[in-house]
Amino acid sequence: MTFQAxxxxxxGAIRQIDVGGxxxxxxxAFPFHSFDGEMPNDPKIAFEVWDIAPDDWSVTLNGVYGDTxxxxxxWAKKVVDEFGADMIYLRLRGTDPNGAARxxxxxxxxxxxxxxxVDVPVIVIGSGDVERDPEVLKVVAETLGGTKVVIGxxxxxxxxxxxxxxxxxxxxxxxxxxxxxxxxxxxxVLLSQLGLDEGxxxxxxxxxxxxxxxEYAYTVFERDRLAxxxxxxxxxxxxxxxxxxxxxxxxxxxKVSEDELPGTxxxxxxxxxxxxxxxxALLVAGANIVVLRHPESAALIRKAISSLKGEx
Amino acid sequence: xxxxxxxxxxxxxxxxxxAPRGETILRAAMLADLHINASCGGSGSCGKCRxxxxxxxxxSERSAKLSDDEWSEGYRLACxxxxxxxxxxFVPETSRMGNAAxxxxxxxxxxxxxxxxxxxxQSLVTGxxxxxxxxxxxxxxxxxxxxxxxxxxxxxxxxxxxxxxxxNVSIDSIWIRNMPHVLREQDWLVTATVVDTTYGSKxxxxxxxxxxxxxxxxxxxxxxxxxxxxxxxxxxxVTVAQASRYNKQISYGDDVISRIxxxxxxxxxxxLQQAIVDTINxxxxxxxxxxxxERERISHMVAAGNTTMTCxxxxxxxxxxxxxxxxxxxxxxxxxxAVNLGDGIKVGRHVHLHTFPSVASYVGGDIVSGxxxxxxxxxxxxxxxxxxxTNGEVVIGNKExxxxxxxxxxxxxxxxxxxxxxxxxDGAVETVRxxxxxxxxxxxxxxxxxxxxxxxxxxxxxxxxxxxxxxxSQNGKxxxxxxxxxxxxxxxxxxxxxxxxxxxxxxxxxxITETDIDNLVRAKAAIFAGIMTLLESVALDWTDLEQIYVAxxxxxxxxxxxxxxxxxxxxxxxxxxxxxGNGSLLGARxxxxxxxxxxxxxxxxxxxxxxxxxxxxxxxxxxxxxMFLPHTDMKYFPRMEATLAERAAGGR
Ligand code: FES
Numbered sequence: 001m002t003f004q005a006x007x008x009x010x011x012g013a014i015r016q017i018d019v020g021g022x023x024x025x026x027x028x029a030f031p032f033h034s035f036d037g038e039m040p041n042d043p044k045i046a047f048e049v050w051d052i053a054p055d056d057w058s059v060t061l062n063g064v065y066g067d068t069x070x071x072x073x074x075w076a077k078k079v080v081d082e083f084g085a086d087m088i089y090l091r092l093r094g095t096d097p098n099g100a101a102r103x104x105x106x107x108x109x110x111x112x113x114x115x116x117x118v119d120v121p122v123i124v125i126g127s128g129d130v131e132r133d134p135e136v137l138k139v140v141a142e143t144l145g146g147t148k149v150v151i152g153x154x155x156x157x158x159x160x161x162x163x164x165x166x167x168x169x170x171x172x173x174x175x176x177x178x179x180x181x182x183x184x185x186x187x188x189v190l191l192s193q194l195g196l197d198e199g200x201x202x203x204x205x206x207x208x209x210x211x212x213x214x215e216y217a218y219t220v221f222e223r224d225r226l227a228x229x230x231x232x233x234x235x236x237x238x239x240x241x242x243x244x245x246x247x248x249x250x251x252x253x254x255k256v257s258e259d260e261l262p263g264t265x266x267x268x269x270x271x272x273x274x275x276x277x278x279x280x281a282l283l284v285a286g287a288n289i290v291v292l293r294h295p296e297s298a299a300l301i302r303k304a305i306s307s308l309k310g311e312x
Numbered sequence: 313x314x315x316x317x318x319x320x321x322x323x324x325x326x327x328x329x330x331a332p333r334g335e336t337i338l339r340a341a342m343l344a345d346l347h348i349n350a351s352c353g354g355s356g357s358c359g360k361c362r363x364x365x366x367x368x369x370x371x372s373e374r375s376a377k378l379s380d381d382e383w384s385e386g387y388r389l390a391c392x393x394x395x396x397x398x399x400x401x402f403v404p405e406t407s408r409m410g411n412a413a414x415x416x417x418x419x420x421x422x423x424x425x426x427x428x429x430x431x432x433x434q435s436l437v438t439g440x441x442x443x444x445x446x447x448x449x450x451x452x453x454x455x456x457x458x459x460x461x462x463x464x465x466x467x468x469x470x471x472x473x474x475x476x477x478x479x480n481v482s483i484d485s486i487w488i489r490n491m492p493h494v495l496r497e498q499d500w501l502v503t504a505t506v507v508d509t510t511y512g513s514k515x516x517x518x519x520x521x522x523x524x525x526x527x528x529x530x531x532x533x534x535x536x537x538x539x540x541x542x543x544x545x546x547x548x549x550v551t552v553a554q555a556s557r558y559n560k561q562i563s564y565g566d567d568v569i570s571r572i573x574x575x576x577x578x579x580x581x582x583x584l585q586q587a588i589v590d591t592i593n594x595x596x597x598x599x600x601x602x603x604x605x606e607r608e609r610i611s612h613m614v615a616a617g618n619t620t621m622t623c624x625x626x627x628x629x630x631x632x633x634x635x636x637x638x639x640x641x642x643x644x645x646x647x648x649x650a651v652n653l654g655d656g657i658k659v660g661r662h663v664h665l666h667t668f669p670s671v672a673s674y675v676g677g678d679i680v681s682g683x684x685x686x687x688x689x690x691x692x693x694x695x696x697x698x699x700x701x702t703n704g705e706v707v708i709g710n711k712e713x714x715x716x717x718x719x720x721x722x723x724x725x726x727x728x729x730x731x732x733x734x735x736x737x738d739g740a741v742e743t744v745r746x747x748x749x750x751x752x753x754x755x756x757x758x759x760x761x762x763x764x765x766x767x768x769x770x771x772x773x774x775x776x777x778x779x780x781x782x783x784x785s786q787n788g789k790x791x792x793x794x795x796x797x798x799x800x801x802x803x804x805x806x807x808x809x810x811x812x813x814x815x816x817x818x819x820x821x822x823x824i825t826e827t828d829i830d831n832l833v834r835a836k837a838a839i840f841a842g843i844m845t846l847l848e849s850v851a852l853d854w855t856d857l858e859q860i861y862v863a864x865x866x867x868x869x870x871x872x873x874x875x876x877x878x879x880x881x882x883x884x885x886x887x888x889x890x891x892x893g894n895g896s897l898l899g900a901r902x903x904x905x906x907x908x909x910x911x912x913x914x915x916x917x918x919x920x921x922x923x924x925x926x927x928x929x930x931x932x933x934x935x936x937x938x939m940f941l942p943h944t945d946m947k948y949f950p951r952m953e954a955t956l957a958e959r960a961a962g963g964r
Binding site for chain 2: 156160180182183185186189190192193194195
């Protein structure tokens with residue numbers, strides 16, 4: 001008798017959505033489970049770019065970007081041309097009212113310049129300040145009217161205005177929710193109640209880095225996907241974007257030298273392993289886009305994707 | 313039987329059948345889902361409910377809101393016009409919701425779950441006879457003579473035996489002390505109040521003369537937030553008066569946990585006991601005043617409360633109720649003298665107070681009482697019983713098995729933690745409809761008084777309507793962009809004006825705030841999650857339930873369909889729902905009326921198994937899923953899903 005491996009067939013699949021001309025999602029089973037279902041599109045790697053020079057990034061990253069910090073266009077070109085970014089994740093950190101407090105118009109001008117300079121899709125994200133984001137993202141949506149981008153984040157407190165801005169100019173949105181399956185779904189429901197097409201929503205269910213909640217993030221991603229596959233829940237079938245770089249490079253282990261953390265090995269290697277391990281775990285759990293910071297982790301992830309697909 | 317009449321409303325010829333005689337036209341119309349504008353809750357002050365009586369007879373009072381001409385043309389205020397015959401009523405455009413051209417009855421369906429009449433409520437449990445544990449017996453003795461020189465006590469006992477077959481009767485010593493005088497005062501006719509105890513009958517009071525047929529008891533539901541009391545006529549087996557008060561312990565904490573914490577402070581336990589005794593005394597005062605019955609005629613008390621409330625009332629230390637493994641101090645507590653609690657409940661010193669047995673720390677006598685009073689302990693059908701209160705209690709089972717849990721819902725359903733919340737008493741907004749086009753509300757208050765606040769059923773109704781009209785999103789937040797002055801931002805938070813100051817009895821706007829909605833959502837989520845978790849623990853689904861009994865201090869109405877709209881229950885068939893009102897009181901009444909029921913209560917407590925939610929990891933997940941209107945998972949809410957989808961499509 002020959003062994004017959006069991007096959008999981010699911011009722012539902014992830015929506016394939018168009019992110020600025022690039023197809024994302026569409027899988028009918030967990031990523032890389034080619035024995036269970038299809039994965040028509042590889043997971044994508046987005047690179048994080050800011051509208052101002054970050055002052056809290058690891059020295060490791062300063063070494064990579066130092067000269068482009070402060071010039072978002074040059075920075076974006078670098079990640080596309082040199083590092084092969086599939087997408088840009090443009091964080092308008094400068095609009096934070098407690099930081100540089102840039103005007104919405106200035107920030108939108110930066111976004112416009114970045115969009116014009118690269119030929120990959122751009123995801124434009126506010127500073128995360130729920131008071132400021134609606135205003136900034138409205139101007140961004142308007143300024144980039146005519147070019148399809150993704151704007152975000154739409155959160156529980158901001159989804160109405162951010163959703164309306166996206167709908168008004170035919171952009172997509174990132175729906176950002178706390179790390180909880182129900183809350184993620186609730187936000188998707190609210191956005192679609194608003195009239196936003198379910199095919200223009202990416203969900204960011206909150207990422208936890210290695211040592212900082214990765215296990216929890218993993219199970220939440222997995223449960224998000226199970227709701228999409230097993231229960232065929234249309235409100236949970238949006239592709240997932242995971243902000244891996246931002247979380248991984250926040251960890252002390254990616255910032256502190258070996259002198260201070262004896263026995264933990266070289267800081268640079270440690271940092272990019274931190275980012276890569278977080279990314280690969282979440283890709284397996286169901287992430288469709290991982291947002292990274294370090295080019296070498298991106299290279300590692302790309303290799304991992306192709307070997308998980310059985311290509312190498 | 314109250315007579316019932318048929319009303320025909322024009323234009324449109326909408327028929328409302330079965331309106332009871334004396335009901336106002338407004339109430340009859342609204343309860344039948346026919347909208348007539350009413351901004352003042354039916355108190356006759358807004359003048360918006362003008363209708364014209366085309367034919368038939370109404371009893372109506374003259375109103376300054378109607379001109380002489382209008383009056384003679386037949387115009388009346390619908391809220392001030394009592395139905396006295398079949399009627400044909402014309403509703404002018406200005407009184408129609410959304411100024412519709414033709415009246416239309418909303419298609420909410422005719423079924424709203426069963427509402428029981430008082431008589432029906434009392435026949436939920438059958439097979440018992442009026443045989444109270446405390447009785448008054450009129451004893452006529454033959455006076456002593458030379459050849460019959462039996463002593464007073466023996467003579468009295470002999471009479472009890474000869475006339476009532478009571479042997480082995482014990483007598484409180486204080487009555488023996490007064491006996492020589494009492495027996496002779498009215499020619500050897502006395503009234504003995506006799507209680508059945510485990511050790512036989514005991515005379516607890518002796519009065520000269522005949523007081524038979526003047527035998528009353530007070531039964532109470534000691535809620536964490538609200539205390540309800542009824543005065544019962546034990547001879548007739550009927551309720552004479554009813555009263556309620558907020559539990560005065562509220563000042564020391566909203567829920568049972570904070571009360572237990574407070575009880576551990578110096579004098580805490582005494583303070584809390586006195587607070588509930590004071591509350592009970594106010595209720596007894598009102599019952600006595602309302603009914604005109606003398607306080608001395610009360611001979612028995614029964615109280616049903618959750619385990620913490622029972623402990624605090626009796627002065628028992630509740631400390632270990634909140635500590636694992638959550639063991640209550642006692643299940644069956646013997647009756648105590650009411651005058652011995654705190655400074656004393658103001659009744660005769662012979663009056664004993666019976667409490668209901670508890671099952672566990674968080675499944676108390678109130679739920680045992682509810683199961684008894686609703687007859688679940690005696691049914692074959694698989695029944696879900698839910699007591700919607702501060703401590704939401706859920707029981708599933710039938711005569712063979714009962715499984716129970718409780719989930720802390722908070723006081724929102726009783727009007728607590730709600731800005732303009734109040735108990736279900738006069739002036740509380742209890743029914744709300746909101747026009748999905750103009751966002752204008754239509755209201756009814758309890759007793760058609762000027763609105764002064766909103767009670768639990770009013771809040772459920774209001775939030776259900778706000779949700780359906782799109783004023784509130786599924787996350788309970790207002791859409792402040794709507795073209796209506798009723799939705800506004802005040803002091804940094806959003807609210808909906810339910811009653812404008814000019815029509816309210818408080819002279820201020822009555823509003824529903826986002827925080828109110830938040831509290832209601834938490835409360836209903838706890839109940840829904842508790843039911844789900846309990847169902848799963850016995851591997852049942854909603855569809856397995858044959859009947860659902862809903863209890864709670866909601867006044868007369870709880871619209872089950874509205875409760876479904878906000879997700880207290882899923883949209884299972886309304887026919888299997890029965891709203892029983894205050895379930896704990898139902899059981900307490902039975903126990904006061906019949907000593908067999910006292911035994912049945914003990915049986916219920918023994919049958920019931922408790923499941924502790926704090927140990928259950930699924931509960932929290934179910935809770936978060938239910939923190940949405942009506943729920944994150946719409947599979948239980950197909951009707952609402954369609955309504956909301958329609959609204960979203962309309963909004964695009
Ligand atoms: S006057 Fe009748 S409802 Fe106000």
